Structures are given as structure tokens and as C-alpha cells.
Amino acid sequence: MFELINTLLIGITAGSIYSLMAISIVLVWRSTRVVNFAAGGLALASSFVGAAILEKTGSFWIALPLAMVAGAIFSAFIEYFFLRPLLKRSGDQGAEIFLPIIATLGLLGIIKTILNYIYGDRIGALPPPLPDKGFVVSGESIALSPMRLLILGIVLLLMISLTLIFQRTNLGLSLRASSFAPEISRLAGIRVDFIRTVGWAISGAAGATAGILQTTNGSGSVSPESFEFSLLLVFGFVAAVIGGIESLVGAVLGGLTLGIILAIILMYVGGSLVFIAAFLILILVLLLRPQGIIGAKGGRRA
């Protein structure tokens, strides 16, 4: 029983980070219909920025928001200077549909190469800002530490802010309208191109947060060849697909579901199976419920 609760706690914490990565992917998909493999690279680059700021200032509380800003700027930059001109020229016929996918894959490679060039085999340190020792409940240490609570708190705060932005503000209405119906939005006076850049920027900030939290929750350091970040990218994708790729709520549920399932497998089956399990889940979802766990039959959800 104790073990199960601990496994769930580990799963929920990891899953909440996958949720953020999934949100990052969903936001880009919704705003430009691009499968953004570069999201992993952007998260990595932003985490390096976070590590650099942490080194300079010594404060996680300065490093995290600035890394988010950096992620937003990187991401907006990529949309504006690479994807936008590319999408203007590409169509949806024949091999052209692969163009954006190949472009973001290429960008992922480029970002990693640049990081490699700058950092070589140096690493960026992002140690947990709060103690990572589990709270003790009736004599036993549980898998919930101040650090884990902090992660859950940050993710929750971001989700609430995003929900408020999307549902309650004019910007949110523009973001939703532009993703559902760009032409109608243009005719209603929305500057859809600008709104798309904003969508990418928010995505970059979410990805940066995911990257930093993943690092502090994991090894505490980032390297340009980080396997942790490859996992984060893959798990973010799986979570986004489980959630139906269109929906922010779906991305959160997808991330938590994936986190819990993987934690259970890790605990009771074996660590080497985690990666394969993620793909199995992905394939199962695509076969059984391609619209995702909350994707409604009647169409897309905001």
C-alpha cells in the first residue's frame, strides 16, 4: 500500500512535467499545425540559460522566470525566422507535408550542435532549490519532498494561468480563434501571424519550465547530449497524443496518465521497459482512441 502510494506520487510528479512538455507541443500544433520536434532542443537551450543564470545569481527564483523568457524568445524567433517563411512556401501536396516535420527535426539537430559547440562536455548545474528528502509520515519516508511539492505547485500555477489566459482574456480568445479558423479570424481583424508567434512563445516558456523541472527532479544537471531531454521530448509527445493533440486539458491528463503508468512499470516491472512501454501506450492510444482520451466525437475542444 505504502509502496503503491509512493509510486503514484512519483508518477504524478514526473507526469506533471510531461504535461508541461505536452502543452508546449500542443500549443505549437494548434497555432501552426507543426509537429515541433525542436521543442526538446528549445527546452534544453532554455535550461542551459537557467543554469547560467543560477550560477551568476545563485537564485533559482530568478533563474526559472528568466529561462522561461529565454524559451519564449527562442521559440518565437524560430517561428518568425524559420517556420513562417517555410510554411508560406510549402503546401500540402505530396512530399511537401514532410517539410515542417523535417524542418523541426533539423532544428533540433542544429540547436544541439550549437549547444555542443558552446558547452562541449561541460554541464549546466540545476540542483534542487529545496530539500529533496521525503516527508516522514508515521515513521516512513514518503516520495513527497519539499522539492516535489514545489514542482507540483509550479506546474499547477502555470496550468491555472494558462487556463485563465486562454479562457478569460482577449489574447486567449484570439489564440483559440486563430488556431480553429485562421481565415475567419483574419476577416474578423485578428493579426493571426502575430498571434501564432505568441502561441510559439508561450509554448517555449512551457517547454523551458518542463526542462528545468525535469533537470532538478532528475540528475540535477544538463548536458548537450542529455538523454533525459530525449526522454522528455518523447514522453511529451506521447502525452500530447494521449490527450488528443488539440487540447490543453488533454495534454495535462495525458501527461499524468503517462507518468503514473510509467512509474508503475518502473516499480513493478523494470526500468529498461519504460521507453518501450511509452511507445506501446502511444500505439495503443492511436489504435483504440485516435482522438485521445478526452477528444470528443463532436469536434475539437478549446
Place this chain on the structure above:
Amino acid sequence: MLRIDNLTVDHGAIRALHGVSFNVEKGQLAAVIGANGAGKTTLLRTLSGLNKASEGQAHWNDHNILHSKPEKLVRHGITHVCEGKSVIPELTVSENLELGSLWRRNRSESAQSKREVLELFPRLGERLSQRADSLSGGERQMLALGRSIMSKPELLLLDEPSLGLAPLVIEQIFQAIRDLTTAKGLTVILVEQNAMGALKIADVGIVLNLGSIAASGSAAALKDDPAVRAAYLGF
């Protein structure tokens, strides 16, 4: 006023408009009629900035409107309601309306416009928090029109608002368009398959055929011209 000179539009190898020229005076309602594929939609899409012109000119209030983006033209008073109940199904009725006025960045004016729309189409008022895909076809068309009014248009481009609606609803929509034109002093281009209904409420009429103007004049005269009736109105 709207001045269109020698407007020519191509879709790849297909020439959809061949040097079309006509003027519409401020405050007038112009009906553009013609068979399927005549180029009516292409005309409106070019005027609102969705399609590119190959040749020719179009001026609204002496402002060259070709080569501008739709979102910019909205700010110059040009609003286009596309073919086929142009609403966003995933958004609520209220959000669909508000979308049209976001660019104005003026809450009180937007609220005022919304009151006007709801006065014109009370049925929308009862459904404000419903998703737009729960509306009937007629209600969706009302919503699309309502959204265009929220954008505070001076030149309104309407593409087949009667498409797929019951006769009684069509009459209601046409009446609303006529009333709006008069009350707000709008200039309207009304593209229609329902030629008779459109000419009844219009001031002037333009008959398009295979991308060229086949006939034009006062709506009343067109309606009664036997040659036009036989060739283009089908009765």
C-alpha cells in the same frame, strides 16, 4: 465609394475574373448575381484581401485596397462574411461576436455594438453561452452577420447569406441586411444565387458571367429586363 477598374484574378492557370470594372456609391446595396463558377466569391475574396489580383485596381474611399491583408482592411472598414455560415463552431456565440470587435480595443463601443446585434437578432441573445455548433443554419448565418457588425463595417461583403436556409429565414436575413444598410449607411456587396430575392432588396445589380460583367444597372431595371431574366435569372 468603391471603385473597381479592370480587376483580373487568376487561380493558377484558371482566370476567374476578366477585367471587371464597376463602382458602388456609398450607402448603396449592390447585388452581384450569376451562375456557379461565375467568379462571385473570387470577387469578394479579392476585395477583402484573401486572394491576390493579377491586374487592375480597387479603391475604397480613394484608398488602394489590393495587396493589403484582410486584418488590415478590417481596420479600414471592409468586412467580409464568407460563403457558408462563417462562424467558429468551437467558440461560444458570445465569443464569436466578441471576436469581431477585438481589434477595436474599446470595451464600451464593443458592448454597444453587441447590444445592437442582439436587438437585431434576439435569438442570439438567448444562446450567448452556447457553442456555435449547436446553432441552426439560420442562427449561424445571423451569428456570422452579427460578427461582421461587431467589426463596425463601412463596406460589407456578403457571400451567399441565403445558402441552405428556409425561405422564411432567407426573407428575415435579407430584411435585416436591407435595414442595416439603410440604418447605418453601409455600402454592401451582396453575392447571391437567389437572384430575385437579392435584386428585390438591392439598389443596383451586377450580373457576372464566366468572370465578366454581363449586365448591370438599377436593381429594379435588371429584374424586369426580359433578356437578363431569360439568360441569367432563369425565369
